[in-house]
Amino acid sequence: MADEDGVRRRDFINIAAVSAAGVAGVGVVIPLVSQMSASADVLAASSTEVDISSIKPGQAIKAIFRKQPVFVRNLTPKEIAEANAVDAASLRDPQTLEERTKEGKENWLITMGVCTHLGCVPLGAGEGEAKGEFGGYFCPCHGSVYDTAARIRKGPAPKNLEVPAYEFTSDTVVKIG
């Protein structure tokens, strides 16, 4: 029953059936895979407001954003000077303090408290915690050391501590997310 170009009815049915099964297979896999992604309720809890009025220069607090810690740190002039004294181009993840803070609020360093290596909470935000040899943060898990601009200076972490999206809704309140 081959027609002029040699394609038989059977060949067409075969290709159509296998193609349909393939498309159906992909269609089934999509929900099976996608169900594991973050659910709507997890995504909904994605902004938080922090009152920073009680944080004195040299102090820091840990807030919670997306169930992870955020470090809000009031830098001292000395810490700002230390951060600016470094040639940013020489760093593993080159960024200046200005790029990591809001204009006019360079003393407010707001970063995720999540080490960019494997996600531990670095020390240095709490009272009396080790700040590491660059005066910023020190991750006890695998020894990553961050400076006073929370930039990676030593150890296995590849990136600076992430700066989340945030804005100052007033002089004393920050909205993160």
Next chain:
Amino acid sequence: MSFPWAKEYKPNHPFMQWMDEKLPVPRLVYNAVGSGYPVPRNLNYFWNFGFLALICLTIQIVTGIIMAMHYAANTAVAFDTIEMTVRDVNWGWLMRYAHANGASAFFVVIYVHIFRGFYYGSYKAPREMVWLLGVVIFLLMMATGFLGYVLPWGQMSFWGAKVITGLFSAIPLVGEPLQQWLLGGFAPDNAALNRFFSLHYLLPFVIVGVVVLHIWALHIPGSSNPTGVEVKTESDTVPFYPYFVAKDGWAVGVFAILFSIMLFYFPNALGHPDNYIPANPMSTPAHIVPEWYFWPFYAILRAFTQDFFFIPAKLMGVMAMFGAILVWFFLPWLDKSPVRSGNYRPLYRKFFWFGLIPAMLVLFYCGGAPAAEPYVMISQIAALYYFAHFLIIIPVVSAIEKPLPLPYSITESVLGHDEGAQLRPAHGATEANLA
């Protein structure tokens, strides 16, 4: 699937004959672990560890199913349900500690089993597939062990989950979305705990499936043996039942004594006190370490502290850690020596005892130590040796080594002579006469 002299299953009872026609499961058992499976007569005690691994898997599945009857995978109550199991459930303490220490026992047994394979060249042809399936089982065991350790939702559980899923974030481009997909969120939480429980229940049965394939693949060429010389005649073998059933039974007895000492006198010796603190996403314990059986590979992960050309240190560490196990898949082809057993390979044997074993022990020690000097530097040296052992030393040694003369047969290695030998080659005869 077996040697020609293997005994044939002949059921006497009419019911067993009927069964043999309809569903020959007794025949399968007879040929797999009964009188129908001839085994080399010279197996030493290291050959008991396969059976012991099966015992461990059984202990884990039985105690695990019981633990699941009392556990709830919800971050609000998971920690408490484990404590409730230990304190309030009848014999709950026994189930919980048998399961936790059973995991450690399983890994002790499996490490001996794997290193038996390294020493005696069990991975070589014609048993490559047995080896490959074994590495798959080991990877599944590591995944299962990790998932299970997260379930009590203590501090080590939480931070272990965070660090291990963090490994995936090292993958370029897709890393972070992949990590969020694995966790079902930005950090380990209820979604992660639930799916970890689901998978922790699933994977042991996948392991059972691969174990069946592992044994199936083994029974095609038959078991290896300490000489590495293949079975030639019936005098080289004895039936699995009763000989090795009895010997494995003896090994199970010794294992049961040692396991009981661990379970009843030191139930928390291999655990971490921090895991008796409920999970706190805001505070990382000062010294987080995985379970002891991950230490050698954890040390390799941490050994990479500098970027390597364009590859970030983090990705290097992750690739090296997985590579440390994936390299085992290539072992049957990296080792070109036709001689299997380390007993007849003087150079390979030296590198095994004075190279691989010390490197593994050093990595093991460093993996449990804090991430500070001198441990990082020591791990770097040991990790370097580890990879050199598989990728350079084994291929080179197998090319240049002059092996010792092999016995003509297993029978000869046991009795000193082999009367049944018929096809003795001319040059082999002189060696045998000298011996």
